[in-house]
Amino acid sequence: MQSRTGRIGIIGSGAIGGFYGLMLAxxxxxxxxxxxxxxxxxxxxxLRVDSARHGQLHLQVNAYASAADMPxxxxxxxxxxxxxxxxxxxxxxxxAAPGAxxxxxxxxxxxxxxxxxxxxxxxxxxxxxxxxCVNREAPGxxxxxxxxxxxxxxxxxxxxxxxxxxxxxxxxxxxxAGVDSQAMADLDQARWQKLxxxxxxxxxxxxxxxxxxxxxxxxxxxxxxxxxMAEVVEGARACGLVLPEGYAEHxxxxxxxxxxYWPSMYHDHAQxxxxxxxxxxAEPLARARAAGCTLTRMExxxxxxxxxxxxxxxx
Amino acid sequence: MQSRTGRIGIIGSGAIGGFYGLMLAxxxxxxxxxxxxxxxxxxxxxLRVDSARHGQLHLQVNAYASAADMPxxxxxxxxxxxxxxxxxxxxxxxxAAPGAxxxxxxxxxxxxxxxxxxxxxxxxxxxxxxxxCVNREAPGxxxxxxxxxxxxxxxxxxxxxxxxxxxxxxxxxxxxAGVDSQAMADLDQARWQKLxxxxxxxxxxxxxxxxxxxxxxxxxxxxxxxxxMAEVVEGARACGLVLPEGYAEHxxxxxxxxxxYWPSMYHDHAQxxxxxxxxxxAEPLARARAAGCTLTRMExxxxxxxxxxxxxxxx
Numbered sequence: 046m047q048s049r050t051g052r053i054g055i056i057g058s059g060a061i062g063g064f065y066g067l068m069l070a071x072x073x074x075x076x077x078x079x080x081x082x083x084x085x086x087x088x089x090x091x092l093r094v095d096s097a098r099h100g101q102l103h104l105q106v107n108a109y110a111s112a113a114d115m116p117x118x119x120x121x122x123x124x125x126x127x128x129x130x131x132x133x134x135x136x137x138x139x140x141a142a143p144g145a146x147x148x149x150x151x152x153x154x155x156x157x158x159x160x161x162x163x164x165x166x167x168x169x170x171x172x173x174x175x176x177x178c179v180n181r182e183a184p185g186x187x188x189x190x191x192x193x194x195x196x197x198x199x200x201x202x203x204x205x206x207x208x209x210x211x212x213x214x215x216x217x218x219x220x221x222a223g224v225d226s227q228a229m230a231d232l233d234q235a236r237w238q239k240l241x242x243x244x245x246x247x248x249x250x251x252x253x254x255x256x257x258x259x260x261x262x263x264x265x266x267x268x269x270x271x272x273x274m275a276e277v278v279e280g281a282r283a284c285g286l287v288l289p290e291g292y293a294e295h296x297x298x299x300x301x302x303x304x305x306y307w308p309s310m311y312h313d314h315a316q317x318x319x320x321x322x323x324x325x326x327a328e329p330l331a332r333a334r335a336a337g338c339t340l341t342r343m344e345x346x347x348x349x350x351x352x353x354x355x356x357x358x359x360x
Numbered sequence: 361m362q363s364r365t366g367r368i369g370i371i372g373s374g375a376i377g378g379f380y381g382l383m384l385a386x387x388x389x390x391x392x393x394x395x396x397x398x399x400x401x402x403x404x405x406x407l408r409v410d411s412a413r414h415g416q417l418h419l420q421v422n423a424y425a426s427a428a429d430m431p432x433x434x435x436x437x438x439x440x441x442x443x444x445x446x447x448x449x450x451x452x453x454x455x456a457a458p459g460a461x462x463x464x465x466x467x468x469x470x471x472x473x474x475x476x477x478x479x480x481x482x483x484x485x486x487x488x489x490x491x492x493c494v495n496r497e498a499p500g501x502x503x504x505x506x507x508x509x510x511x512x513x514x515x516x517x518x519x520x521x522x523x524x525x526x527x528x529x530x531x532x533x534x535x536x537a538g539v540d541s542q543a544m545a546d547l548d549q550a551r552w553q554k555l556x557x558x559x560x561x562x563x564x565x566x567x568x569x570x571x572x573x574x575x576x577x578x579x580x581x582x583x584x585x586x587x588x589m590a591e592v593v594e595g596a597r598a599c600g601l602v603l604p605e606g607y608a609e610h611x612x613x614x615x616x617x618x619x620x621y622w623p624s625m626y627h628d629h630a631q632x633x634x635x636x637x638x639x640x641x642a643e644p645l646a647r648a649r650a651a652g653c654t655l656t657r658m659e660x661x662x663x664x665x666x667x668x669x670x671x672x673x674x675x
Contacts, residue, residue, distance in 0.1 A: 252567065253667055263670060265663040272660075341656045345587075348580040352568055355578060 050074060050218055054118030054140045056133060057125025058083065058092075060179040060309075061150050063187045065122060065195070065224065067092050070104055072222035077107045077115050079136065084110040086184035095182070096189035097304070099223070117142035120218070122173070126313070127151040127324045134163035141168055146211055148173045148197065152243045153324020154236050154332065157200035169202030169211055172232045174239035178306045190304045194225035196239070198232025237281035238288055242296050243325050245273040247310035248346040251320070251353065258305035269342070271297060276340040280329055283338035320354045322347065365389060365533055369433030369455045371448060372440025373398060373407075375494040375624075376465050378502045380437060380510070380539065382407050385419055387537035392422040392430050394451065399425040401499030410497070411504035412619070414538070432457035435533065437488070441628070442466040442474075442639045449478035456483055461526055463488045463512065467558045468639020469551050469647065472515035484517030484526055487547045489554035491614075493621045505619045509540035511554070513547025552596035553603055557611050558640050560588040562625035563661040566635070566668065573620035584657070586612065591655040595644055598653035635669045637662060 055066035055078045062078070070076040070092075080087055087108045094102040109115045112135075119142050125133055127149075137147055137160075146169040149156050157170050164170060174197075178190035197215045199208030212228040219226035229235040249260055249270065260266045274293035281288050289295075313320050326347035333340050370381035370393045377393070385391040385407075395402055402423045409417040424430045427450075434457050440448055442464075452462055452475075462479065464471050465488040472485050479485060489512075493505035512530045514523030527543040534541035544550040564575055564585065575581045589608035596603050604610075628635050641662035648655050 249664075253664060255667070255671075259671065260667075263667050265666040265670075269660060269663045342660050345584060345657050345660055348584040349564075349568060351580040352570070352575075352578050355580075356570075356574065 051119030051142065052077060052116055053120045053122065054079065054115060056121055056123045056137060056140065057129070058087070059124055060181040060187050061175055061177070062122060062124025063092055063181070063185075064094055064177070064179050064189055065124070065150065065175075065219070065222075067094050067102055067104055067106070067187075068099075068222045068224055069218070070106055071102060074218070074222065077109060077118060079109050079112055079115060079140065081110070083184040084108060090185055092185050092187075094187045094189055097191060098189065098193065112136040112139040115140045117145075119145050120215070121145055121147045122150055123147065124150045126318070127153055127156045127321045128319045130156060130160045131163075134160060138164065143167055144203065145169070146171060146215065148215060150175055150195070151321075151324065152239055152247075153321055153328060154233070154240070155328040156324050157232070161201055167203050169208070170200040171197055171212060171215060172200055172236060173197050173215075174235050176239070176242075178303060180307070180312065190306060192299075192303070194227065195219050196227045196229050196235045198229040198235040200232050231286065233284070234281070234286045234288070237277065237284070237286050237329070238292060240281075240325065240329055241274050241277045241288070241293050242300070243308075244277050244329070244343055244346070245270040246300065247308045247321075247325060248350055250308045250311035251314045252346065252349055254311075256305050256307045256311070257300055257303055261301050273342050273346065276343050277329070280333035280338055280340050280343070283333050283336035285336075314353065314357065317357050317360075319358065320350060322350055322354060326350065366434030366457065367392060367431055368435045368437065369394065369430060371436055371438045371452055371455065372444070373402070374439055375496040375502050376490055376492070377437060377439025378407055378496070378500075379409055379492070379494050379504055380439070380465065380490075380534070380537075382409050382417055382419055382421070382502075383414075383537045383539055384533070385421055386417060389533070389537065392424060392433060394424050394427055394430060394455065396425075398499040399423060405500055407500050407502075409502045409504055412506060413504065413508065427451040427454040430455045432460075434460050435530070436460055436462045437465055438462065439465045441633070442468055442471045442636045443634045445471060445475045446478075449475060453479065458482055459518065460484070461486060461530065463530060465490055465510070466636075466639065467554055467562075468636055468643060469548070469555070470643040471639050472547070476516055482518050484523070485515040486512055486527060486530060487515055487551060488512050488530075489550050491554070491557075493618060495622070495627065505621060507614075507618070509542065510534050511542045511544050511550045513544040513550040515547050546601070548599070549596070549601045549603070552592065552599070552601050552644070553607060555596075555640065555644055556589050556592045556603070556608050557615070558623075559592050559644070559658055559661070560585040561615065562623045562636075562640060563665055565623045565626035566629045567661065567664055569626075571620050571622045571626070572615055572618060576616050588657050588661065591658050592644070595648035595653055595655050595658070598648050598651035600651075629668065629672065632672050632675075634673065635665060637665055637669055641665065
């Protein structure tokens with residue numbers, strides 16, 4: 046496999062980067078992890094995933110503290126927060142082989158637009174939407190609770206018309222590692238679909254200090270989640286993207302069957318990290334508004350979260 | 361004065377009942393306080409108000425632990441939470457002289473409708489809306505930060521056509537004690553006007569764990585407050601009540617000039633007491649909806665608060 050795919054670099058090896066990187070490495074791909082605070086722990090103890098689906102996984106991996114030390118990679122999976130893309134750009138460029146494919150495994154809209162100007166023209170840029178319940182438990186230790194699929198879409202690059210072939214190559218790569226992956230014809234559509242989940246659950250987990258099980262058990266929060274999901278579907282439609290029939294209801298049912306889960310934004314807030322409000326709320330709201338569509342509940346959720354986020358940063 | 365007004369009873373002597381009762385007693389009215397948890401403290405040390413407006417006030421007052429011990433009162437000011445009206449009814453009946461005037465110094469809509477069936481037909485029922493920044497600091501100790509006006513309106517009683525005269529008598533009573541008071545021609549209008557303040561500030565203080573100063577300092581929360589105020593004005597209009605021109609803007613400016621203030625709902629939530637959601641949110645939403653008017657932000661705020669309130673009560 047290695048000869049066909051080449052090297053895979055993982056930038057930002059939190060829960061997302063760590064999980065997918067380990068799955069790929071375990072499947073025999075040549076994977077290289079760029080780490081920051083977890084470097085020492087991973088170098089000494091390797092990477093560990095406690096997975097409800099795949100059991101206990103533990104692997105010694107190629108770990109780097111600096112992008113300058115990494116070999117040039119043909120695929121780069123970026124699992125860091127969208128809020129840190131500006132500082133990540135130089136590291137991505139440094140680790141990328143000529144013509145490399147860079148995949149932003151991040152939520153929200155506009156993250157590729159933001160990063161693109163900082164990348165050389167010969168790099169392909171893709172987006173990946175992860176449907177997975179995964180959390181970092183300790184340095185180098187990841188807990189995988191449920192799901193795992195990655196939906197990929199092409200953003201931009203040197204051969205726009207070859208984009209879909211690259212997306213399919215990426216999906217095949219994940220599939221070869223035992224990960225469900227779908228090649229999406231439209232990246233924006235893929236991103237709006239994931240927003241149907243992120244908009245209600247990420248925001249409400251912060252605002253109500255609640256994980257998915259209590260949110261799905263209360264009549265008022267259930268209705269509010271459904272109303273927020275409907276607004277996201279409406280926003281996508283205003284932007285010309287028709288989500289699959291019954292898609293919101295599908296994600297609602299999937300969440301009902303999930304183990305109790307704290308969305309990543311809850312952890313970001315609890316640990317006083319910046320919230321991914323621009324990509325998950327502000328940009329979708331702005332695009333819907335530009336298309337003449339007001340998403341009132343989503344706007345109110347964004348206002349409340351922006352207040353909380355600003356207070357954290359001022360403290 | 362006493363011969364004209366007769367005895368005044370204060371039922372529920374928290375911050376509101378304590379402040380107005382003390383002002384009336386200080387002005388020479390014959391005031392009697394029904395107390396629960398604060399009985400021993402007030403009986404021993406009297407009632408104290410630290411007022412930014414009136415200075416340090418301290419008075420020995422007539423305190424009772426039981427309504428059965430009180431003399432029959434001609435006016436009864438009810439300062440307890442609307443959430444406890446069902447248990448208060450028998451105490452009100454016990455303390456009321458024949459033909460007494462009962463004033464619910466409570467926020468929200470429908471509180472008189474709820475209490476009325478439990479009162480004898482010969483009692484007059486009024487509502488009072490307090491525009492005041494006041495908090496209970498310790499048993500028998502009240503901190504008065506700003507404002508103080510009471511708007512009164514008539515609800516029901518033996519002589520419906522004499523209602524307005526009774527409201528004016530009540531307003532004169534407060535005025536004689538140095539308290540601004542307005543006789544309102546329509547109680548529902550008075551209650552909707554107060555909701556313009558309560559709906560945004562009470563709810564957001566709980567949801568964002570924020571007092572008025574930070575809420576008025578942040579661009580997002582400011583806009584949200586204005587949008588919520590506009591929804592209340594719209595709800596009132598749908599119910600046939602036109603609030604004074606610029607009323608929301610007036611309350612917004614007043615709040616901007618207030619000292620930093622934690623609304624009562626914040627204290628209720630912090631102390632795990634039930635929130636006054638029925639009167640302040642559910643009833644106005646239901647009335648607006650019955651009039652064909654959906655107040656989306658207010659509904660969302662209510663859903664979020666209902667979730668939090670239910671969780672507190674389940675804990």
